[in-house]
Amino acid sequence: MIRFLTQRLIFGAGVLLMLSAFVFFLFFVAPGDPARMIAGDKATESQLEQIRKNLGVDRPIIVQYGAFMQKALSGDLGFSYRNQQPVAPIIVRRIPITLSLVLGGALLWLSIGIPMGIMSARYAGGLRDRIGQAFILVGLSFPTFVLGMMSLYLLYFVPKQAGFTLFPPGGYKALTTQPLLWAWHLILPWTTLALTMAAVYARLTRGQMLDVMGEDYIRTARAKGLSERRVVWKHGLRAVLTPLVTQLGADIAMLLGGVIIIEQVYGLQGVGALAVQAVANQDRPIIIGVVLLGGVFIVISNIIVDLFYVLLDPRVR
Structure with a gap:
């Protein structure tokens, strides 16, 4: 196991090294001058040269990349x-927002998608299977931003017009300060993410x-007199x-790496929103940092x- x-x-370290080199060299050849971004359009050429020297962008690209990697290894x-x-601090501040959204959404879509898929397979061709396939079709057909806008309209705007607030329109509250408020603000984003992903699962x-339930060991388990529930959940699901x-x-x-659409719809300032802002502002250091993250x-x-x-698999062991 240790080996x-x-x-x-x-292998993962090698992948990250190649990724860092690719991204760094790609943005090095891209148009734009960081010295001009700092000094503005009215700066003189001597001022720009001094800023480039201070930033180290006047050195050869290999030297710049080596200095970047040396600093990156220290955070x-x-x-x-x-x-x-x-x-680094800019990205670190955004990670809890994206982490809360993704992990909460993952728990929700797994709790919906896996039982729905098992139900459809267990009653293949029946009414429950048709209901499950209809759910899959709808979940895969609706774009994420459409579900997000519908949720905001039906669960925030309409109740607001009626004089009460059912869910907040967006934003984020820290888990460590107010857990209930944290969950309340994330219910709609979690649901939007979960409905689309649950259809996939x-x-x-x-x-x-459907493939597993026709295997010989499943028929053997049934022949031994095991209940169908136990056959499905203990033997069938483990192989799936x-x-x-x-x-x-x-x-x-x-x-x-960034739930861009959902963060934009619900005003969550996570990693995805940061990436969009960095691309719009041509902020190369942040783009490189987000890609590496x-x-x-x-x-x-x-x-x-x-x-x-x-x-999970004894054959791998």
């Missing part, structure tokens, strides 16, 4: 010229369960968990998924 984990960590991701602040669970864990790891890693989440999630494979 396995060490190999995965070395320093550079300096935002637009915000006049270090990049319901479809995946249904397809996998491996592809579900794979999908879950990829989805959570991707969403932790997304890479870190992907590497960590893949390592966790690999460890779950070992726990």
